[in-house]
Amino acid sequence: xxxxxxxxxxxxxxxxxxxxxxxxxxxxxxxxxxxxxxxxxxxxxxxxxxxxxxxxxxxxxxxxxxxxxxxxxxxxxxxxxxxxxxxxxxxxxxxxxxxxxxxxxxxxxxxxxxxxxxxxxxxxxxxxxxxxxxxxxxxxxxxxxxxxxxxxxxxxxxxxxxxxxxxxxxxxxxxxxxxxxxxxxxxxxxxxxxxxxxxxxxxxxxxxx
Numbered sequence: 665x666x667x668x669x670x671x672x673x674x675x676x677x678x679x680x681x682x683x684x685x686x687x688x689x690x691x692x693x694x695x696x697x698x699x700x701x702x703x704x705x706x707x708x709x710x711x712x713x714x715x716x717x718x719x720x721x722x723x724x725x726x727x728x729x730x731x732x733x734x735x736x737x738x739x740x741x742x743x744x745x746x747x748x749x750x751x752x753x754x755x756x757x758x759x760x761x762x763x764x765x766x767x768x769x770x771x772x773x774x775x776x777x778x779x780x781x782x783x784x785x786x787x788x789x790x791x792x793x794x795x796x797x798x799x800x801x802x803x804x805x806x807x808x809x810x811x812x813x814x815x816x817x818x819x820x821x822x823x824x825x826x827x828x829x830x831x832x833x834x835x836x837x838x839x840x841x842x843x844x845x846x847x848x849x850x851x852x853x854x855x856x857x858x859x860x861x862x863x864x865x866x867x868x869x870x871x872x873x
Contacts, residue, residue, distance in 0.1 A: 679717045682707050683731070686724045691770045695725060725774070726791045732771055733798040736764050740805050750813030751868045754832070755861070757805065761836055762860045766853050769844055776841060806832055810871075819871045828871065835863050 685707035689698045700721050704711045718724045743756050765772040779799075787795070806829045813819040843856045 675717075678709075678713075682709070682714060682717055683724065683728055687728050690725060690728065691768065694770060695774055700724075722786055723791075726787050726795075729771065729774065730791065730794055730798070732768065733775075733795060733802075737798055737802050739764070740802055744805065744808055744812075746812070750809050750816065750818050751871075753809045753812070754806075754868060755864060757809065758836060758860050758864045759857070762840060762856055765840055765844065766856055772840060772844060776837065779837075803829060803833060813871070823871065832864075832867060835867055836860060839863050 682703065686698070686703045689703055689706050693702070698721060700714055701711055703721070703724065704714050707714070714724075718727070740757060740760055743760060744753060745756070765775075807825055810819065810823065810825045810828055814821060814823050814825070839859045840856055843852065843859055847855060
């Protein structure tokens with residue numbers, strides 16, 4: 665490995681280490697309570713070293729958010745299984761969606777704030793557009809599943825796919841928001857999953873009727 669390539673690899677490793685440390689900070693304390701100083705302490709680096717790689721706390725968080733959203737899209741992008749029913753595909757999607765945000769509540773909080781308030785963390789227009797596009801790609805998966813159900817006769821031909829897509833998106837986010845930050849910690853995952861599955865069955869019943 666040449667010297668230049670080695671330096672680039674070391675820079676990327678340092679950058680990844682900063683993002684891992686920052687992610688733990690955001691998860692434990694929430695966005696507003698985290699500072700570049702606290703990230704530096706967690707990463708065992710100087711504050712100046714952090715600024716060699718990132719311009720601000722907002723940029724660090726944006727990179728974490730983008731990575732997680734892209735990772736989630738990669739995960740659900742392979743979920744569509746034409747060998748099973750559309751309804752079973754919706755169940756698989758809902759399970760993966762709930763599990764992803766159960767494992768990272770702070771990401772869900774900031775994600776919902778972003779959707780409701782539109783750019784509450786003052787992301788740059790470029791990052792803002794990336795998040796919107798990545799989110800839309802995930803929503804398209806729901807559309808594809810619903811379309812498959814219509815084409816196979818599982819759901820009615822007159823189904824308004826866009827309205828149903830938005831309704832399911834809202835259902836999942838609403839249930840997760842309702843239960844993710846309340847109640848006993850030890851029962852939280854079971855409660856979220858149970859309510860997501862129960863709500864989805866009502867939704868699927870409505871699609872079929």
